[in-house]
Amino acid sequence: MQNQSSEGENENIRRYLSASFALSGALLEAHSEEAAILAAMKVSAELLGADGSAFVPFNEWKHSMPALKYGEADFLQDADWQERLSAPATRHACRICEKKQAGEECILLQGIGDARNVFCVGLRCGGREIGMVSYFFSALPTISADQHQFLAEMVRLTDLAMDALRTHAQEVEATRLAHTPLDLKEKLIALDAKNEEFLEQLEYKAILDERTRLAREIHDGLAQTLAFLKLEAARMQAYISNGDVDALSRTLQACYQTLSDAYLDARQAIDNLRRVPDEILSDWLVLTAAEFTTLTGIEIDVSNIHLQHLFSPTVKAQLFRIVQESLTNVRKHAQACGVTLSAFERDEAVIIEVRDNGRGFAPEETQPASQYGLRSMRERAESIGADFQIISTPGAGTRVRLRIPIREKASL
Secondary structure, eight states, rough: OOOHHHHHHHHHHHHHHHHHHHHHHHHOOSSSHHHHHHHHHHHHHHHTSSSSEEEOOOOOTTTTOEEEEEEEOOOOHHHHHHHOOOOOOHHHHHHHHHSEOOOOTSSSTTTOOOOOEEEEEEEEETTTEEEEEEESSSSSSOOOOOHHHHHHHHHHHHHHHHHHHHHHHHHHHHHHHHHHHOHHHHHHHHHHHHHHHHHHHHHHHHHHHHHHHHHIIIIIIIIHHHHHHHHHHHOOOOOOOTTTTHHHHHHHHHHHHHHHHHHHHHHHHHHHHHHOOOOOOOHHHHHHHHHHHHOOOOOOOTEEEEEOOOOOHHHHHHHHHHHHHHHHHIIIIOOEEEEEEEEEEEEEEEEEEEEESOOOOOGGGOOOHHHHHHHHHHEEEEETTTTEEEOOOSSOOOOEEEEEEEHHHHHH
């Protein structure tokens, strides 16, 4: 019985991890608020085992969202039901409803034969509730504590994704307005009206970008570590019950190593947050290399750091994060005993390289968590007009190379 219980718990953990990865990936790929909400509905409905789900928007000021549905249940395809989903009366009823779980008294279930129960979760964006996601069941659902936790995380991640999408849309609109052929006076008036809001949004976007980065790091680091330790704890309970001391010892050793890695992650994250973009880049690189060696015991060769060019704070902030992510990948994945950190000027460009002598990798072997880190570095490089390369071969180490054209940097 103990083994069966452990196996069932392990399967649940795997399901939640798989759903978390699917949700994070889908939200990162979403190019609209509608796509982000549909992604959240799809992943969460499948995890809960719901017959389908729907999103009832509350139509905030300045933002009007469409009603959305997901699933193959017959009533979801019914034209009359879809009209009810979009009706003002439904929006009002959902906005004032205080029940998370209901039966056929729910306005969305009245007169429907193949769904008799509903469970609802409110979605938020920028601190405001923007609508309600409803999950439909033919039988009375039992939502477990783990499922509640996943839904809370789904709401938080969707909030972050939609915040980023709205900020980007406002930037695009401001850029479009700046290039619209209006009378000069009209353009100046329009730009002045947008200016204060746009500056606030730029500042907020910087904060949001860092929040999103931290959310990714927590999800890809701490959350996975805790899930792994929970799985291993269940195994150790089974080993104790069976008297398997050897297996228990091996598992304890694996847990100890995982906790050691998590401790290093936390220390490095704190050090990264302390670094500010007002330092000279070459000095920061040398200091970061020394801290990395102290933290990991891996020596870094900094003899090829010869950099005179001065970057703007915006550019330096992105370069800091790319180098930090590169060194984090070396520590967590490379199994290297040596690293070379280079920074120099060549052909009207600045070259920054992080090279290790570790095990290397093939692109098809890259794990999902690592893919997010690599994509984050590439996006940061593109945001400052830098060329980004990763060169790696199994058994021959890895090189991360940035080429930043100096003429382009001068305009940033």
